[in-house]
Amino acid sequence: MSEHRASRQPALTNPRSDRVRSVRALSQRSVRARTGLFLAEGPQAVREAVAHRPDQVRDVYVTAPAAERHTDIVATAVAARLHVHEASPEVFAAMAGTGTPQGVLAVCRPAALVLEDALAALPPDAVVCVLTQVRDPGNAGTVIRAADAAGADLVVVSDSSVDVYAPKVVRATAGSLFHLPLVVGVPVEQILAALGERGIRRLAADGSGRTLLPDADLRGAHAWVLGNEAWGLPEQTRAGCDDVVRVPIHGLAESLNLAMAATVCLYASAETRRRARR
Template sequence: MLTNPRSDRVKAVRALSRRSVRSRTGEFLAEGPQAVREAVTFRPELVRDVYVTPEAGERHAGIVEAARAASVWVHEVSPEVLAAMCDTESPQGVAAVCRVLDLPLDSVLADLPTDAIVCVLTNVRDPGNAGTVIRGADAAGADAVLVSDASVDVYNSKVVRSTVGSLWHLPLSIGASVPEILSALRDRGVRLLAADGAGTTLLHDADLSGPHAWVMGNEAWGLPQEVRDACDDVVRVPIHGHAESLNLAMAATICLYASAEARRTSR
């Protein structure tokens, strides 16, 4: 059992809370039983080490078994060691060091189906929003999430936690510029739908047939005019009550589910 919270191994894991270290090592930390369970189940080849306290190991025996079955190193650690490794104040007893899983933009787009649904995050800065959008895209059956270089680092621990494991369920491309993403999608015949409160097309009137991508903007200022102009349509979710606006993640999930329903009825 690892019991020294000041050991070099613990310090190295803790250092993954810094973006510069994640970029240099190509690794990040996934915290909590749900995130680790999905990682060892869906992408075990990307999991380097699993760390688990004795109590959590008994409670989440399935995670430990799945990790060992996939030849992933499982380390028993004291609660103090896990707390020193993790970013959260109250870790849930399980964490895993994982390799990054994003793919080149061209690779993701080459594998899109003919009725693809894609989500593009242009300047999304809030970790919770970014993670929840990825989770919503997964739930709606989207085929890919593309995250621009101007958005939050998806391997930020808050983003990883907010995805609740969806990070390992669908293709993800990170780091291309917004113009590069939009141009690449257009070249592959994917229609671009800007989701923005300034849109003149209501969601229920939008053309959601064929391959299309929802382009989502910043939480505070939405999409800049040049991005809206680069899209085929600007669509807004109608607000029937007195709410001023919708949270970005809520709006993205509503739009993605509308696309999923349109695809379901057309098949």
């Protein structure tokens, strides 16, 4: 930490300061909406933010012990000319939204992506992941992480879903939030229409599907449309898709949960594309 001390202000030591309260308040959705900011907590999330999307990072806060443990994060942030603030353990505890803070967090700006622009930038064999009415933060974050791992080109989250910039969602993405394009806040009907206009096949992932995943046509550009954890996709949404696909269950399990089903579907698409690109 010594190599960048001269570039930083004195350590923050007052846990009741306005700055500390404003950072902690970002755990509230209304504050995130008003300020256009969100929190990325923990070394994994902050490492990916400063390395891959420094343009989205406004400030980095770190305790002295954490700075010594994670010199790569601090060095990358300083190289990107980001504001790095040392905070006392008391200040950091007051800022963080977790019970056991890890000493590193960043205040970030959401990526301002418009659906039409994001779709226009896709490759001809694009794989898109669409979340509709997904309410559980852990599920939403895990699906975004799975989409990243499977090499998806875009994630679109409907306006009826959980706020993807909520702290629990951000943590569940394990940094993948900063790896791939993300569009949020769009009505489901508008998403499906925009995909159709671009010639992107819409595949509803639902237990009611007649097409089994191994039989689904995953060639070319397509989007997986995923529904609510409890009730899946409504009939209107399924009707707006080009096919309804279900993951076959070979054992006695009643079903797969949302994140598991999404991962299986996305990796099936990834494998089909890998073979086609040979």
